[in-house]
Amino acid sequence: MRHKGFWLLLIACVLLAGCSRLTFVKPKMERKDGEQIAPEYRVSDSAATKKRMGNQERLIRASQRLRAGQLDEAEREARQLLKDDPQSVDAHTLLAVIEDGRGRVEQSGQHYKRAAELAPGNGAVQNNYGAWLCGNGFPAESLVWFDRALADPDYPTPAAALANAGGCASRSGQHERAGRDLRRALELEPANAFALAAMAQHEYRRQRYFEARAFIERRLAAAPANADVLKLASQIEEELGDKAAASRYVQRLRAEFPGAVDAMNLGGNAVP
Numbered sequence: 001m002r003h004k005g006f007w008l009l010l011i012a013c014v015l016l017a018g019c020s021r022l023t024f025v026k027p028k029m030e031r032k033d034g035e036q037i038a039p040e041y042r043v044s045d046s047a048a049t050k051k052r053m054g055n056q057e058r059l060i061r062a063s064q065r066l067r068a069g070q071l072d073e074a075e076r077e078a079r080q081l082l083k084d085d086p087q088s089v090d091a092h093t094l095l096a097v098i099e100d101g102r103g104r105v106e107q108s109g110q111h112y113k114r115a116a117e118l119a120p121g122n123g124a125v126q127n128n129y130g131a132w133l134c135g136n137g138f139p140a141e142s143l144v145w146f147d148r149a150l151a152d153p154d155y156p157t158p159a160a161a162l163a164n165a166g167g168c169a170s171r172s173g174q175h176e177r178a179g180r181d182l183r184r185a186l187e188l189e190p191a192n193a194f195a196l197a198a199m200a201q202h203e204y205r206r207q208r209y210f211e212a213r214a215f216i217e218r219r220l221a222a223a224p225a226n227a228d229v230l231k232l233a234s235q236i237e238e239e240l241g242d243k244a245a246a247s248r249y250v251q252r253l254r255a256e257f258p259g260a261v262d263a264m265n266l267g268g269n270a271v272p
Contacts, residue, residue, distance in 0.1 A: 055081055059090050071098050089119045093128065105136060116145065123148070123155025131164055139171035159189035167198035170205070178202050193223035200232060209239045227253060227260035 062077035075098050082091040096111035109132050116129040130145030146165035150158055166181030179202060185195040196219035203212035216233045234249035254261055 055084055055088070058084075059088075059094070062091075062094050066094060066097060066101075071101055074098055087118055089115045089122065089125055092118065093125060096128070096132075108132065109136065116148075120148065121152055123150065123152030123158075123161065126152070127155075127161045127164060130161075130168070134164065134168035134171065139168040140174070142168045143172070143174075143177075159185045159192050159195070162188070163192050163195035163198060166202070167194065170198060170202050175202070175206070191218075191222040193219060196222055197229055197232070200236070204232065204236055204239075207239075209236055212236045213240060225252070225256065227257040230257070 058077050058081045062074045062081065065071075065074035065077060074094065078091050078094040078098065081088055082095070085091065092111045092115035096108045096115065099108035099111060109129075112125075112129040112132045115125045119125045126145045126149040130142040130149065133139075133142035133145065143165055146161045146168070149155055149161040150165075155161065162181045162185035166178045166183075166185060169175075169181060170178035178198075182195050182199045182202060185192055186199065189195070196215050200212045200215035200219060203209075203215060212232075213236050216229065216236055219229055220233065230249050230253040234246045234253070237243075237246035237249065
């Protein structure tokens with residue numbers, strides 16, 4: 001799968017703060033020459049704590065390797081973590097991202113799904129699997145996972161799940177839900193780039209071209225353009241009859257994304 005900025009998909013490697021739980025061994029109080037001797041405390045980590053902290057360090061290393069593009073090293077760390085802790089949501093999430101980076105769509109989905117199953121109350125991992133489903137041809141099936149993400153009261157970015165849900169509802173033909181979820185996302189986060197682009201697409205499909213123009217202009221102001229956004233902007237202007245504006249977007253597309261114009265068709269005019 002290739003996200004291509006489609007989601008605020010927020011990969012949730014939950015790096016918990018490594019607070020060591022200490023085991024205190026308290027010796028008996030002793031007396032010498034009638035004076036009380038202060039007790040000595042031996043402080044040590046329990047075996048379980050040491051294992052947990054070791055896994056935490058491995059998770060951090062795997063994340064660092066992933067950010068550096070060192071997929072083999074990241075996978076090695078993540079698989080060792082999974083061997084030590086088969087229930088690790090973080091390990092499955094990391095492996096999902098690694099497999100995605102290698103273009104192994106099925107394997108990536110398996111890890112996203114397993115992470116979601118292991119943490120049914122974690123909104124981030126529910127959102128991740130929903131995003132994978134929608135991006136790989138299952139937009140209707142993805143919606144239940146976005147709903148689960150939104151049911152998490154501690155989910156810090158509900159606008160992301162709402163934007164995803166709205167965009168995927170639109171893809172699956174559920175236009176009423178699409179408009180509802182996208183508007184809710186924009187109420188929470190007016191500059192949400194994906195929600196703005198999805199809303200522009202939603203209005204374009206409904207042939208509400210002036211509304212679509214307003215949303216695509218907000219999208220272009222909110223974040224750097226990508227090829228899909230520029231293509232949609234050109235199509236909207238074509239429908240509104242503004243050939244000059246449509247042409248300007250096509251020129252930007254050619255200049256900024258020369259590899260994306262092959263075989264594209266914008267408003268009936270082929271882009272060479």
